[in-house]
Amino acid sequence: MKAKFICDRMLGKLATWLRISGYDTLYAGDLNVENEDSYMVHNHKDRILLTKDRELYRRAISAGREAYLIKSNSVEGQMKEVMALGVKFEPVMRRCSVCNTLLRKASIEEAKEVIEREKLGSDILERYELWYCEKCRKLYWMGSHWRNMLRFLKESGIKK
Numbered sequence: 001m002k003a004k005f006i007c008d009r010m011l012g013k014l015a016t017w018l019r020i021s022g023y024d025t026l027y028a029g030d031l032n033v034e035n036e037d038s039y040m041v042h043n044h045k046d047r048i049l050l051t052k053d054r055e056l057y058r059r060a061i062s063a064g065r066e067a068y069l070i071k072s073n074s075v076e077g078q079m080k081e082v083m084a085l086g087v088k089f090e091p092v093m094r095r096c097s098v099c100n101t102l103l104r105k106a107s108i109e110e111a112k113e114v115i116e117r118e119k120l121g122s123d124i125l126e127r128y129e130l131w132y133c134e135k136c137r138k139l140y141w142m143g144s145h146w147r148n149m150l151r152f153l154k155e156s157g158i159k160k
């Protein structure tokens with residue numbers, strides 16, 4: 001089974017990249033709980049807590065949960081740190097990068113609705129396979145954004 005993660009508020013970009021690569025990842029900024037740090041220490045113990053906060057890291061470890069202290073300030077550096085945990089960064093059409101929901105193929109009706117609402121070029125309907133997030137009502141496809149992600153991975157030396 002693939003590792004699952006929960007990221008603190010400092011690691012929003014890293015959380016997005018983990019989702020893009022198919023990893024089930026919660027982000028502190030989406031939790032909407034009273035005391036975020038305590039919540040992250042004591043809940044979702046099936047997930048590895050990724051944090052930049054030394055104090056939160058210490059609390060997590062002493063509470064017996066799996067946690068990893070991220071040191072780098074750049075997303076490239078952070079990605080390289082979690083690669084040491086066995087994470088592989090590679091875009092896959094599996095999860096919504098915004099909300100972590102599993103994607104599925106879009107129906108024609110759904111695709112047309114999003115294209116209309118977001119004023120996307122209708123050519124994406126013919127040119128690409130389209131995936132859909134039911135929660136965000138958002139479309140995903142392997143277009144220029146996808147190619148830019150691949151280029152970023154290559155240029156940053158994350159993926160050969």
Ligand SMILES: [Zn+2]
Nearest residue numbers: 096099133136
């Ligand atoms: Zn979503």
